Amino acid sequence: VTSRLLFHSRTASALDAITPDTAASYIFHGPKGSGKRMAALDLTQRLNCEQGGGDQCHRCQQIARGNYADFIVVEPEDKTIVTIEQIRRLTAELSLSPYRAGGIRLVLIDQAETLGSEAQNALLKSLEEPPPKTRFVLLTTSLDALLITVRSRLAAIYFAPIAQSNLATWLELNYQLKPVTAEQLAGEAAGTIGMAVRLATDSAYAATQAELTNQATGLVDGTLYDRLLLARRLTEAKTPPQVILDRLQRRLATDVLSGAQREVGERRFKAVASARRLAEGGVMPRVIFDRLAVEL
């Protein structure tokens, strides 16, 4: 439990199975904050470590700092999309050999759901015939945003939410938190390790998130107009829908159990459950929140 990273057991065994000899191209998919990028970094270190693991060697530290030449990160320009020009530059770079002989070059494409179809097609050739000693890892919250031709070239690993109690214990041990604080942060992060780490290390962020989850219950109260406005605010705040839905589900469960407005409570509970399925399927937060505002 004191490990640097914590994933759902299925996710962890899929990650552990990656070696220099396995498939060349992967897609890590799961909610925002589920630790996909941390996992890609960890994988790059593991495949290149001078000491066969751990993160204390010179090379692992270079990778962690982002100044290791054979760890290529492609992410949306101006925080919007990964452009076709970026993919062309990447392809040109990949035509050269890796800098370090004997290592594994890792290409990370973050927010792959922002790749347009032209950019995806430009990437396809590299995925079909990967350069030697090169691994691709695409990260996405939405598998559906990728073309079938691209997806069929990728081994998919799903970053499932971690059980709250496991996450709380891990936080407690790794961040020296009191059990009650760890439990609260784990609940707020709804099983996503990336978000849990941020909550544990960034108190301003934690305060903002606590406020947002309070607002989540506002999705149940007020007029339709109020609820739609709130849905828009929640989307813009970029909170993982799972976090809001988790809060809602807890509150509604209490309503149903207490017997107050039982029928309404059950109907709302179902609406939130179906929103959760949409969120797990990678549907855009805007769609999920707007739909909830109407259905609740």
Ligand SMILES: [Zn+2]
């Ligand atoms: Zn190392």
